[in-house]
Amino acid sequence: xxxxxxxxxxxxxxxxxxxxxxxxxxxxxFELNELGLRQAEEIxxxxxxxxxxxxxxxPLCRAVQSLEPTAAKLGLDISIEGxxxxxxxxxxxxxxxxxxxxxxxxxxxxxxxxxxxxxxxxMESLDEVGRRSRAVVDRLVRVHAGQTIALCTHRTVLxxxxxxxxxxxxxxxxxxxFDNASISILIHDDKGYSLFSLNRTDHLTGLNRxxx
Numbered sequence: 228x229x230x231x232x233x234x235x236x237x238x239x240x241x242x243x244x245x246x247x248x249x250x251x252x253x254x255x256x257f258e259l260n261e262l263g264l265r266q267a268e269e270i271x272x273x274x275x276x277x278x279x280x281x282x283x284x285x286p287l288c289r290a291v292q293s294l295e296p297t298a299a300k301l302g303l304d305i306s307i308e309g310x311x312x313x314x315x316x317x318x319x320x321x322x323x324x325x326x327x328x329x330x331x332x333x334x335x336x337x338x339x340x341x342x343x344x345x346x347x348x349x350m351e352s353l354d355e356v357g358r359r360s361r362a363v364v365d366r367l368v369r370v371h372a373g374q375t376i377a378l379c380t381h382r383t384v385l386x387x388x389x390x391x392x393x394x395x396x397x398x399x400x401x402x403x404x405f406d407n408a409s410i411s412i413l414i415h416d417d418k419g420y421s422l423f424s425l426n427r428t429d430h431l432t433g434l435n436r437x438x439x
Contacts, residue, residue: 235378236411237378237410238379239405239406240263240407241264241265241267241270242407245257246407247435251316251321253321259289267293270410274301275300279375282297283306285308285312290380291305310359311380311381314384343397356383356388361391393420410426410430412427
């Protein structure tokens, strides 16, 4: 019996104002900025070549907008998956990272050195994000066995999702980098998940990298 190999294209949404302003985004519903809208068109050019059979997105506007040109070019609908939404950062949401570093240096240090252990009131843990996002991918792999699908989500979903799919031990958060509008690919077959490509940005004509 032929092996069913499923391709999962992981897209990080395009740039929004909070990326440039170095703010924690969380679940605040920022729209794409001018560069982000151009990146969405460039994502579409890349995804059309990969021919996904289905498109899935976080419910947040910046993710949905990032797939809209792809949906239009391929004649597909965008299905919303609530558990692909961004991490909840509680009181940090919308705050500049420099402010958090100044006002809460101990928590900021933990974010920079061991974010898997970071916890404060209103924050969803990275493990919780990893579990819920992997559950989505597991389900979609069953639905689309042997096909190619594309998912658009957020940096602080992709960073736990990939190691959760790969069954990696901690620490893992800062071992992966995902730029705005980047494309990464997981493959699923009878051996489980494997990382096929990471953080492809060669389809982009403009990019501002975010390191913290």
